[in-house]
Amino acid sequence: MKKQYYIFDADSTLLRIETLEELAKITLRGNSDAKKILDSIEEITLL
Secondary structure, eight states: OOOOOOOOOOTTSSSSSOHHHHHHHHHTTTOTTHHHHHHHHHHHHTO
């Protein structure tokens, strides 16, 4: 059976950080396009 993962995005409501951005930073470590991707994610989370 395939594992299921759930991500709780508190959207800075409960935390002082944007959890989606922090998870992306971890996931994108070593990715040469990380800055570009993270900038795009930050732009979306600010909407």
